[in-house]
Amino acid sequence: MTLYPVPESVGRARRWFRKFMAPYGMNCSVDDCVLMISELVTNAVLYGEAEEAWRVRVEWWRVGGSLRVDVHNPGFPARVRMRRPAANDAHGRGLCLINALSDSWHAGPSRFGGTVVSFLLDDAWKPEDL
Template sequence: MAYMIDRYPCEGSPRLGAMTLHPLADSVGMARRWFRKLIAPYEVACSVDDCVLMISELVTNAIVYGRSDESWVVRVEWFREGASLRVEVHNPGFPANVRLRCPDAGDAHGRGLLLVASIADSWHSGPSRLGGTVVSFVMADAWPA
């Protein structure tokens, strides 16, 4: 199995959904498809296309930069916090390795976090409560207040 989907939030949890992905290139497309499908019932007012683009970038980064001596996965979770949508991407990499780059025009890579920073209302990186690293973004006004 390449992934696991948590369709239903835990009782009393603000989490709307989650998925666990293996660190494979195919997981990026799965993350896009499943997020789009699982967020639909919540009728968010923010751009789902923008969220899917940012998830794609963050899952790609998690797969490329995640490291562990053991078998590992990428975890994507999304939450409603008041009127905002927060999406987290967890991997076993080192939090200190996450940095916003300013690539030259000819650079083939290095624009993922720059893209997230330009689209999201805010973003954060640091130690994950699951171990490793979390990179998250917030879309404000995802629901009417």
């Protein structure tokens, strides 16, 4: 999915994921997936930067029994870091949520240029669907 780098794209990404994944009867929490996608698309919109027009790319696919989600933006990979926000901080919890809800996550250079942040959920598919 390719999105404009605007706040409205966060809701669009949530709706599209729910719509496209509904027929698969996933074994994992779709709500958790949607929350993590929301956090990563929000970060991509807020922190992506380029001199020319750009887009946020969201990809998901099955890797064996796992679900992998990648979110790409033209920002700098070195800026991706998990913060330890204070209780009264309004921001900075996105990657903490990803870390808590996913089985693993990674940030690094995107094949499109810029940054990709990925998460993996093990056992996301029902055993009979494998």
